[in-house]
Amino acid sequence: xxxxxxxxxxxxxxxxxxxxxxxxxxxxxxxxxxxxxxxxxxxxxxxxxxxxxxxxxxxxxxxxxxxxxxxxxxxxxxxxxxxxxxxxxxxxxxxxxxxxxxxxxxxxxxxxxxxxxxxxxxxxxxxxxxxxxxxxxxxxxxxxxxxxxxxxxxxxxxxxxxxxxxx
Amino acid sequence: xxxxxxxxxxxxxxxxxxxxxxxxxxxxxxxxxxxxxxxxxxxxxxxxxxxxxxxxxxxxxxxxxxxxxxxxxxxxxxxxxxxxxxxxxxxxxxxxxxxxxxxxxxxxxxxxxxxxxxxxxxxxxxxxxxxxxxxxxxxx
Numbered sequence: 412x413x414x415x416x417x418x419x420x421x422x423x424x425x426x427x428x429x430x431x432x433x434x435x436x437x438x439x440x441x442x443x444x445x446x447x448x449x450x451x452x453x454x455x456x457x458x459x460x461x462x463x464x465x466x467x468x469x470x471x472x473x474x475x476x477x478x479x480x481x482x483x484x485x486x487x488x489x490x491x492x493x494x495x496x497x498x499x500x501x502x503x504x505x506x507x508x509x510x511x512x513x514x515x516x517x518x519x520x521x522x523x524x525x526x527x528x529x530x531x532x533x534x535x536x537x538x539x540x541x542x543x544x545x546x547x548x549x550x551x552x553x554x555x556x557x558x559x560x561x562x563x564x565x566x567x568x569x570x571x572x573x574x575x576x577x578x
Numbered sequence: 579x580x581x582x583x584x585x586x587x588x589x590x591x592x593x594x595x596x597x598x599x600x601x602x603x604x605x606x607x608x609x610x611x612x613x614x615x616x617x618x619x620x621x622x623x624x625x626x627x628x629x630x631x632x633x634x635x636x637x638x639x640x641x642x643x644x645x646x647x648x649x650x651x652x653x654x655x656x657x658x659x660x661x662x663x664x665x666x667x668x669x670x671x672x673x674x675x676x677x678x679x680x681x682x683x684x685x686x687x688x689x690x691x692x693x694x695x696x697x698x699x700x701x702x703x704x705x706x707x708x709x710x711x712x713x714x715x716x717x718x
Contacts, residue, residue, distance in 0.1 A: 423625065451629035452627070452628040452629045453625050453626075453629075454625060454626050454627060454634035454637055455628075455634070457625040457626075458600075458636075486596060487597060487600045488596070488597055489596040490596050490598070490657075491593050491598075492657065493596075496596065496597035496640065496643070497640070498597060498601075498636070498637070498639060498640020498643045498644065499597055501643065502634070502637065502639070502640060503636070504636070505634065505635040505636040505639065509635070519630070521635075521667065521670070522635040522667045523666070523667055524664070524666045524667065525639065525664070525665050526663075526664045526665075527639070527660075527662065527663045527664070528662050529659065529660050529661050529663075532659075
């Protein structure tokens with residue numbers, strides 16, 4: 412198997428000063444109803460791009476309405492068996508469940524704990540739809556769950572705990 | 579076998595293809611007992627960071643998946659599949675850190691392996707992890 416090329420950090424920097432700080436090294440067309448997501452983390456740009464559903468802008472996260480995100484499995488995301496690496500699912504889980512935590516806390520949060528279950532493999536070219544949702548929030552801790560689906564079948568689930576920084 | 583001069587004796591890149599090659603190398607040393615502890619090394623580079631300039635949580639869990647999974651693969655002689663992985667985030671790691679990892683199999687049955695491990699540096703632990711791997715039956 413050929414190795415994907417090593418990517419120095421500089422190409423991840425967005426030349427558009429008005430845009431997000433980072434951009435992904437791959438061009439992938441957005442699926443119907445989704446837009447390219449603006450990313451604040453170099454690692455997410457490094458393995459991205461990610462896409463967010465336009466309904467996310469109006470979703471009531473605090474009432475437990477799920478958000479919708481998507482990514483397509485490519486050669487950077489698979490293991491030696493050509494199926495999506497568990498680390499890749501967990502990276503998207505950390506990013507997207509974290510998005511819910513951030514949107515709920517309205518400030519920075521950090522992952523305290525994440526429990527992952529891997530139900531089915533994902534394959535090269537598959538689109539993965541991610542549905543994270545808020546389960547409970549306290550002043551200092553936020554509980555977020557998420558499911559990942561390929562062709563309407565659940566392939567991965569995560570539950571997580573987030574610490575609100577400074578509380 | 580490698581062009582990286584920073585690989586200490588006894589270590590080799592783990593499953594160095596696809597995701598592992600893209601984010602890695604992740605170095606493993608399997609010279610210990612069959613069920614571990616096995617030892618690992620990983621250098622935190624700028625592309626592994628989150629927006630707060632610390633190692634991204636997803637990358638930390640990916641490391642846990644690789645080190646626990648490769649200990650299972652080494653013990654049974656075939657790659658298993660992660661079915662469950664629980665990670666607790668204890669501390670953030672900065673760029674330039676050479677993280678160490680260790681993993682040990684608690685119990686190996688005919689069809690599953692129970693594994694636990696951690697990411698650390700000297701006396702500081704960054705992440706603890708435990709998981710269950712499905713073992714694929716192979717003609718051995």
